[in-house]
Amino acid sequence: METFLHRIDEVGAQERVARLFSRSIKKESKIHALKTVLSMIDLTTLEGKDSPGKVKQLCYKAAHLHDQFPDLPTVAAICVYPTMVPVAKKALRDTGLKVASVATAFPSGMTSLSYKLEEVKMVVDAGADEVDMVISRGKFLQGEYHYVSDEIAQVKEACGKSHLKVILETGELVTLDNVRFASDIAMAAGADFIKTSTGKVSPAATPPVVLVMLEAIRDYYNQTGKKIGMKPAGGISKAKLAVQYLVMVRETLGQDWLTADLFRFGASSLANDILMQIVKQSTGVYQSANYFSID
Amino acid sequence: METTTIKSDLKTDWSYSPAPESTDHIRINQQVDLFINGEFIPSEKEKYFETINPANEKKLADVAEADKTDVSKAVSAARKAYENVWSKMDPAERGKYIYRIARLIQERAREFAIIETMDGGKPIRESRDIDIPLVSAHFFYYAGWADKLEYAFPGKQAKPLGVAGQIIPWNFPLLMAAWKIAPALATGNTVVLKPAETTPLTAMKLAEIIQEADLPPGVVNIINGNGKTGRALVEHPDIDKIAFTGSTDVGKLIMKTVAGTGKKYTLELGGKAANIIFEDAAIDQAVEGIINGIFFNQGHVCCAGSRLFVQESVADTVISKLKDRMETLIVGDPLDKNTDIGAINSKMQLDKIKMYVDMGLNEGGTIYQSSCKLPEKGYWHAPTLFTDVSQSHRIVQEEIFGPVLAVQTFRTVDEVITKANNTPYGLSGGVWSDKGAKIFKVSKAIRAGVLWANTFNKFDPASPFGGYKESGMGREGGLEGLMPYVNLV
Numbered sequence: 078m079e080t081f082l083h084r085i086d087e088v089g090a091q092e093r094v095a096r097l098f099s100r101s102i103k104k105e106s107k108i109h110a111l112k113t114v115l116s117m118i119d120l121t122t123l124e125g126k127d128s129p130g131k132v133k134q135l136c137y138k139a140a141h142l143h144d145q146f147p148d149l150p151t152v153a154a155i156c157v158y159p160t161m162v163p164v165a166k167k168a169l170r171d172t173g174l175k176v177a178s179v180a181t182a183f184p185s186g187m188t189s190l191s192y193k194l195e196e197v198k199m200v201v202d203a204g205a206d207e208v209d210m211v212i213s214r215g216k217f218l219q220g221e222y223h224y225v226s227d228e229i230a231q232v233k234e235a236c237g238k239s240h241l242k243v244i245l246e247t248g249e250l251v252t253l254d255n256v257r258f259a260s261d262i263a264m265a266a267g268a269d270f271i272k273t274s275t276g277k278v279s280p281a282a283t284p285p286v287v288l289v290m291l292e293a294i295r296d297y298y299n300q301t302g303k304k305i306g307m308k309p310a311g312g313i314s315k316a317k318l319a320v321q322y323l324v325m326v327r328e329t330l331g332q333d334w335l336t337a338d339l340f341r342f343g344a345s346s347l348a349n350d351i352l353m354q355i356v357k358q359s360t361g362v363y364q365s366a367n368y369f370s371i372d
Numbered sequence: 373m374e375t376t377t378i379k380s381d382l383k384t385d386w387s388y389s390p391a392p393e394s395t396d397h398i399r400i401n402q403q404v405d406l407f408i409n410g411e412f413i414p415s416e417k418e419k420y421f422e423t424i425n426p427a428n429e430k431k432l433a434d435v436a437e438a439d440k441t442d443v444s445k446a447v448s449a450a451r452k453a454y455e456n457v458w459s460k461m462d463p464a465e466r467g468k469y470i471y472r473i474a475r476l477i478q479e480r481a482r483e484f485a486i487i488e489t490m491d492g493g494k495p496i497r498e499s500r501d502i503d504i505p506l507v508s509a510h511f512f513y514y515a516g517w518a519d520k521l522e523y524a525f526p527g528k529q530a531k532p533l534g535v536a537g538q539i540i541p542w543n544f545p546l547l548m549a550a551w552k553i554a555p556a557l558a559t560g561n562t563v564v565l566k567p568a569e570t571t572p573l574t575a576m577k578l579a580e581i582i583q584e585a586d587l588p589p590g591v592v593n594i595i596n597g598n599g600k601t602g603r604a605l606v607e608h609p610d611i612d613k614i615a616f617t618g619s620t621d622v623g624k625l626i627m628k629t630v631a632g633t634g635k636k637y638t639l640e641l642g643g644k645a646a647n648i649i650f651e652d653a654a655i656d657q658a659v660e661g662i663i664n665g666i667f668f669n670q671g672h673v674c675c676a677g678s679r680l681f682v683q684e685s686v687a688d689t690v691i692s693k694l695k696d697r698m699e700t701l702i703v704g705d706p707l708d709k710n711t712d713i714g715a716i717n718s719k720m721q722l723d724k725i726k727m728y729v730d731m732g733l734n735e736g737g738t739i740y741q742s743s744c745k746l747p748e749k750g751y752w753h754a755p756t757l758f759t760d761v762s763q764s765h766r767i768v769q770e771e772i773f774g775p776v777l778a779v780q781t782f783r784t785v786d787e788v789i790t791k792a793n794n795t796p797y798g799l800s801g802g803v804w805s806d807k808g809a810k811i812f813k814v815s816k817a818i819r820a821g822v823l824w825a826n827t828f829n830k831f832d833p834a835s836p837f838g839g840y841k842e843s844g845m846g847r848e849g850g851l852e853g854l855m856p857y858v859n860l861v
Contacts, residue, residue, distance in 0.1 A: 084652065089660060299692070327386060332386065
C-alpha cells in the first residue's frame with residue numbers, strides 16, 4: 078500500500094472536473110465517443126421484481142441495441158442478481174457478451190463473510206464472468222480497514238477466474254479522502270475493477286468521486302504496473318455526461334483505459350440516450366423516444 | 373517511487389475534433405482611430421501601426437498612433453470633462469453610467485472574448501470564462517462604490533484627484549482597462565488610457581461601449597501608441613495621477629519622472645512568485661494548481677507561480693505527475709474551445725522567453741518540455757519546466773513572463789520561507805498544505821501582496837491586488853483600490 082496517505086482537496090477536485098467537462102466534443106470525435114460508450118455499458122437490472130422474462134428481454138436488447146442502424150457495437154455485459162445468472166447466461170450464449178452478477182449480500186453487504194463467499198461461489202458456478210461485490214462500509218467507517226481488505230481478498234479468491242469488481246458505495250463513504258483510501262485498499266486486495274455505487278444509495282457516481290478513483294488507479298499503475306478497471310454506476314443516464322466521463326478517463330489514464338476491458342458504465346437507461354444521439358448525428362434530427370426499444 | 377509512466381499513452385487515438393469559436397459575426401474596423409472627447413478621430417500626424425493576430429501573424433487593423441499633440445488633446449478633453457461635468461455630478465448618477473458600461477459588456481461578452489483572443493493570442497476558454505466576466509464584475513463592483521464613498525472612508529470626505537493617466541499591459545488587455553477605469557470613474561476622476569501597442573482592439577471596442585453608454589464626452593479617452601506615447605502621457609503637466617501596470621524597469625522610470633511633480637502614482641509591476649507544495653498537501657490538486665499557476669495565459673501573468681518549491685519527500689511524485697499533466701495540455705489555435713495554451717503575445721516576447729530557456733540550459737538546468745506539436749505560423753512556446761536549478765540561477769531570479777517553470781526542492785518550513793522571500797519581487801505566492809496552522813504561518817511570513825492557499829490565480833473585484841518591494845506600490849481592487857484615486861479630507 079501507499080507510503081503516505083493521499084489527501085484530496087474537494088474544491089480542487091471539483092475545479093478539475095469543471096475544467097475537464099468544459100471540453101467541447103463535436104463531429105467525428107463525438108460519434109467515436111458515443112460508440113465507445115455503448116460498448117462499455119453494463120446493461121443493468123437489479124430489482125426485487127426481476128423475473129426470467131424480464132432478464133431475457135434485456136439480454137436480447139443487449140445484443141441488438143438498434144438493429145435499424147448498422148455497425149453499432151453491443152454493450153459489454155448484462156448485470157443481474159444471482160438467481161438470474163443462469164437465465165442471462167443461457168440468453169447470451171454465442172453473443173460474446175459477459176454476464177456480471179452482484180453478490181456478497183448486495184446492496185448492503187450486511188451478512189457474514191461465510192455467506193458472502195458462498196454467494197460468490199454460487200454465481201461463479203452458475204457461469205458469471207464478473208462478480209460485483211460490495212465492501213463493508215460500516216467496518217470501513219469504524220476504521221477496521223484490515224477487515225475490509227481481508228474480505229475483498231477472500232472474495233477475490235472465491236472468484237477464481239471470474240473478474241472482481243469492488244463496489245465502494247461512495248455515497249456512504251461521504252468524503253473524497255475516504256473514497257481514495259477505499260480505492261487504494263480495494264486495488265491492493267485484488268480488485269480487477271473498482272466501482273462507485275450500487276445504484277441503491279444517493280448520491281451514486283458523482284464526477285469528483287470518479288475523478289478521485291481514476292487518479293487512484295493511475296497512481297496504482299505507476300507503482301505496480303497493474304491496470305485496474307473503473308466502473309461508475311448509478312445516475313448516468315445522459316449521453317453528454319457519459320462522453321464527459323470519457324474525457325476524464327482519456328486525460329487521466331490515457332487510451333489504454335478507453336476500452337470495455339478497463340472501463341464500464343453501470344446503467345440502465347443510458348443506452349437509449351446514446352442511440353438517440355448517434356442517430357441524430359447521422360440524420361440531423363432527433364427521433365422520438367418511441368423509436369428506441371425500452372427492454 | 374514511480375516505476376512506470378503512462379505519459380506516452382496520453383497521446384491517444386481518440387482526439388478531439390476542432391471546435392473553433394466562430395468569428396463570422398465579429399466586426400473589426402480596418403482602421404482604428406483615437407477616442408478623444410467622445411469621438412473617434414485620426415491622430416494629428418495620421419500615423420498608423422499594425423496590430424496582428426499572434427496565432428497566425430495576420431494583420432487585424434491599422435491603429436492610430438498618438439504623439440505629444442494627441443496626448444495633450446486627450447488630457448485637455450479629460451480636464452474639461454472633469455471640471456465641468458464629472459466631478460460635479462451626483463455620485464449616484466456617476467454610478468449609473470458605470471453600471472451601464474458593465475451591463476453592455478455583459479451583453480457583448482462573446483464578441484469581446486473573441487476579439488481579445490484574436491488580438492492577444494490567449495485561449496478562448498480563458499477570455500470567455502475568466503477575462504471578460506471579471507471585466508464586467510469589476511465595473512459592477514466599483515459602480516456600487518460610487519455613491520457610498522463616505523462608508524468606505526468613515527468620517528472623511530473622498531475628493532477626486534482630477535485627470536488620471538493610465539497605462540496598461542498586453543497580458544489582460546480589457547481586464548487591465550477595467551481595473552484602471554472603474555475605480556477612477558467611481559471616485560469622480562476622468563481618464564486618459566493607453567493600451568499596450570500589441571493589444572489595442574478590445575479597449576477600442578470598450579470605447580464604442582462608452583459612446584453607447586452616453587458617457588459625457590472626455591470622461592474616458594483612449595489613445596494608442598508605444599512607449600513614446602506612454603512617456604508623453606506620464607510627462608504631461610496636467611495629469612494628476614499615473615496608474616501603470618507593466619515591467620519593473622518602466623515602473624522605475626515612471627517613479628523618476630514623476631518625482632517632485634506632485635503627481636500621485638500606483639505601479640503594478642513584475643513578479644517571480646513562489647508556489648510552495650508541502651508533503652501534506654492534496655497532491656493531485658496541487659499539481660493542478662501548479663499548472664494553473666504557471667501556464668495560465670501562456671505564463672504572461674505578473675503573479676504567475678513561476679518558482680515552484682516542492683518538499684523533498686514528495687518531489688519525485690509531484691514532478692512526475694506534473695510532467696504527465698503537461699502532456700495533456702492542448703497547445704494551438706486560441707479560438708478552439710479545447711485549447712489550453714494559446715499563442716505567445718508577440719515575437720518580441722517569444723524571443724525573450726527563448727533567450728531565458730537557452731540561458732537555463734547554459735546554466736546547467738535540466739529541461740522538460742511537453743511533446744505537443746506547435747503550429748508553424750505564429751508565435752508559440754511549449755510548456756516547459758526546469759529542474760536542477762537553484763536560487764542562484766538567473767531563470768529562478770528573473771521574470772520570464774512565459775510558460776517556463778523553475779522547480780526547486782526544500783526540506784523545512786523555515787528554509788522555504790527564506791527562499792520564497794529571497795527575491796526583489798513580492799507580488800503573489802501559493803501555499804499547498806492540508807494543515808491550516810501551517811498555511812497561516814507560511815502565508816504570513818511571505819512578503820507578497822497576494823497569497824493563495826490551496827489554489828492559485830484566483831481573482832475577485834472585491835479583493836485588493838498589488839505588490840511588495842519591486843512588484844509595485846498601491847493596491848487595485850477592493851475598497852483599497854479606491855484609495856489611489858482620492859484625496860481624503
